[in-house]
Amino acid sequence: MRQKSNIIIGIAMTIFTAVAIFLLFLPMFSNGDFGAERGNGFGVIFGAAQGGTLNAVPLLIVAFVLECVAIIGGIVAAAMAGKAQGLALGIVSALLIASGVLFLFSVSFYKAANADALSANAENLALGGAPIANAVLAFLGGLLGLYGGYKSFKA
Numbered sequence: 001m002r003q004k005s006n007i008i009i010g011i012a013m014t015i016f017t018a019v020a021i022f023l024l025f026l027p028m029f030s031n032g033d034f035g036a037e038r039g040n041g042f043g044v045i046f047g048a049a050q051g052g053t054l055n056a057v058p059l060l061i062v063a064f065v066l067e068c069v070a071i072i073g074g075i076v077a078a079a080m081a082g083k084a085q086g087l088a089l090g091i092v093s094a095l096l097i098a099s100g101v102l103f104l105f106s107v108s109f110y111k112a113a114n115a116d117a118l119s120a121n122a123e124n125l126a127l128g129g130a131p132i133a134n135a136v137l138a139f140l141g142g143l144l145g146l147y148g149g150y151k152s153f154k155a
Contacts, residue, residue: 006085009148010078013092013141017070020137024064026129028106031122041130044110057113063102067138070095077145086152093145100138103131 024041031038038044045064047056070092077088102109107125111118 006089006148006152007078009144010074010085010089010092013089013096013144013148014071014074014078016137016141016144017067017074017096020134020141021064021067021071023133023137024130026133028128028130029110029125030128031125038125041134044106054114054117057106057109059102059109060106063099066095066099066102067134070099070138070141074141074145077148083152086149089145089149089152093142093149096138096142096145100135100142103135103138106131 024045026040027038028041028044029038039048042048044054045057045060047054073088073092073095077085077092080088104127107127110125111122
């Protein structure tokens, strides 16, 4: 039996994930005057920041792809019914939580990918708006999915 609340949960997960991806236009790092110059989330992830002189960050690309897959998975999970819907919501939740964790380590991943090209002011980098907002929305979507999966298996 298809539960309308789980359909809403699947759509809400998809909306949270889409908003998280759009928030990658915020600055990726904060470091006084030097954080915003490193670029927005997309620029840092794909190596286009600072005129394309830096490397792409592979694990952040994986996190971005996990979120893209979670958007499709949330739509598919909303269309399913029964215990299959609960399983799909659980898988999408795992993808979103993994993506959120990866985004919280973005400073370390950035430093590791660009160790030879970073200047001395890179030691004081901190998380900016993009990874924090992205991780929060990914965790919220993941928690929604876990709740929907729990409701599917409980019914």
